[in-house]
Amino acid sequence: MQIGKKYLTEGLIQLTILLSFIGVRVDVDSYLSGYYPPLTEINLGPSSAYTQTPFHILRDTLDGYGVHPKCPELDYFFASRRLLEEVRTLGSPRFHTQLNAWLVHQVSATDEAEHGPSTSSGTDTDSVLESSGDSGEHLSESGQEVRRRANPELGQGPCHTEEDEAQVTEEDPVAPAQLAHSSFLEQESLLEGSTTLSNPGRCHPPFPTPDIDWSNFLSLTELDDLDCLVSGRLPDLNTDIIGAISQNVSLHDAMVTSSGICGESSSEGTEPRSSAQQQRNLLRLDSTGSSDTSPEMALGLAALPFASVCNMTPSATPQGTLNDCLDEAVFDQINQLGLDGLETINNQLLGSLGCIEPHALEDLDSDSGLSLESSSGSPLSPGSSEISSSSSSYCEDECGATGYSSEVESVLSKGITDYSTTWPPTHPNENIWHDHSYASAALFNKAAITLPHKIEEPFSDDVCSDLEEQELSRDELRARAMCIPFSALQIVNMPVEEFMEVLDSYGFSSEQVTLLRDIRRRGKNKLAAQNCRKRKLDAITGLQEEVEMLQAQRDRLLRDKQLTAKTMGAVGHQIRQLTRDVLARLRDRSGQPLNPERYTLQCGANGRVVVQHIRQPAVSTSASNKTDKRKKDKKQ
DNA sequence: TATGGCTGTCATGAA
DNA sequence: AATTCATGACAGCCA
Incomplete structure (x- = not known):
């Protein structure tokens, strides 16, 4: 109970x-x-x-x-x-x-x-x-x-x-x-x-x-x-x-x-x-x-x-x-x-804060052209079986391209194999390569400035280990394969003086120098292409807007023209009506009313209204007849 | 399979 | 002369 x-x-x-x-x-x-x-x-x-x-x-x-x-x-x-x-x-x-x-x-x-x-x-x-x-x-x-x-x-x-x-x-x-x-x-x-x-x-x-x-x-x-x-x-x-x-x-x-x-x-x-x-x-x-x-x-x-x-x-x-x-x-x-969200955010923050380094900045500024070779090859996942296909596709892609050194490619192929062991697959969320926002030079400069390393500080092993988690572009892979201790971001964004200094001070081989120049050229050209396309799209958009504006203006003018013509017609009709009324009230010398067809009213400059005799259209009539005859003759 | 859009890349010319 | 930038053209990828 x-x-x-x-x-x-x-x-x-x-x-x-x-x-x-x-x-x-x-x-x-x-x-x-x-x-x-x-x-x-x-x-x-x-x-x-x-x-x-x-x-x-x-x-x-x-x-x-x-x-x-x-x-x-x-x-x-x-x-x-x-x-x-x-x-x-x-x-x-x-x-x-x-x-x-x-x-x-x-x-x-x-x-x-x-x-x-x-x-x-x-x-x-x-x-x-x-x-x-x-x-x-x-x-x-x-x-x-x-x-x-x-x-x-x-x-x-x-x-x-x-x-x-x-x-x-x-x-x-x-x-x-x-x-x-x-x-x-x-x-x-x-x-x-x-x-x-x-x-x-x-x-x-x-x-x-x-x-x-x-x-x-x-x-x-x-x-x-x-x-x-x-x-x-x-x-x-x-x-x-x-x-x-x-x-x-x-x-x-x-x-x-x-x-x-x-x-x-x-x-x-x-x-x-x-x-x-x-x-x-x-x-x-x-x-x-x-x-x-x-x-x-x-x-x-x-x-x-x-x-x-x-x-x-x-x-x-x-x-x-x-x-x-x-x-x-x-x-x-x-x-x-x-x-969950906080956890994710924390993880992301920790991840980003823990490895604020060039590659992280690369991802953040991926639109800055550092996502080199991203679209042509699906995100490489080194260490997986897909790396072979990716590398092969990459080779196929590059075979048709001029300006590529076959030696570099061969070395790269070897380097990719090494990557398969040293570069584990990256997190899918990090595969943000296609940020097609309009890249600005300031952004690049900022990214370059915020790079934790200078020219005197090439990638260390720790940095490399962190980079293993990043998705790499083909140029990145090439650079890695050629043992170039710089990222594509760095290569592209560093001033030309520093770039020259790098080429001179690091004792790179000719292949490495060529690759460095190619990476820099491609990176800059990619940015230029992006900017060019953006400008083109902006221009197209601007022209389309201008076309629309002009069409609207044209329509407006046409409406005004029609309205004006209509008004003018109404006014002319009123004038003719008034003229007939006035002439009907006037008399000639013989006391007969004026014929509206033979007389008209003219307003002078001084404001005086004068009755004016209309010329007989006899001549004009004959002339019109002549023209009619000419037309008939031509038709015959 | 065809297609259009997007992107990277190259070639070229100008600055 | 070297570098950078702009742009057309081409090719690959993808939906």
């Missing part, structure tokens, strides 16, 4: 906390109205679930008790009280009373009958219940209602209807049994999740759709099932649940519990945690250690991972499998969202 009661108490407390974290507010006001309404879910907007609950502040200080924190029983006692107080602060000041009502009402019918006395050490459960509940007498009076808030998905879940609420009375054990089942399944999921979440691959998101869970809760109507499950899980309850409930509950824990809700059904035994899991353990939220009501907790669950990362402290509390759940459910997201 006590075990079951305690178990359900703890389960309901955790369930309540979980629901509050996912936006479900547990409201007991209606519950206390005299009947037991089932779970009703309404969306009331954000709840206190999105604000951080300072559990750590409540630890050992709740109710002003100065209990020694290392006292296990008292710790458990106050932990329970603390949890209840937390639940109270989440939604209702009398929530824990409601919880007690659930437990006593539901478990009393079965637990005592089918389970013997508790074998656990939870003898203080009753005390917890009695002391935590300020009104244990309200058990028979309290109703219950769990309102779901803030989570739209929750609102879609199978909720109790009004009929259900009507059925849930104090005399009706079914609905409380359902609740008991629900809480039990909650714990069941938690327990299973605590064991199965150790498998990261099977971990579900921390906040799955609770609809399925609620449906599962409500699908169980037989208390026997609960009893069987409880009896089967009692040993685990004594360890896991008590251990889980007797510790400071953080958002961390709650998220894991919700993960358990999500349906982790497998009950695999606890396996030795992998290193990744152990690493995650280092990221646990230490509710006791974190004394700040950090605002990142209030940012919502979405911000939790990074907030957790920021607040991570090693947890020394032996929380058993519960924290495994936490690790898996919560920190999978953390790792995905933050740690």
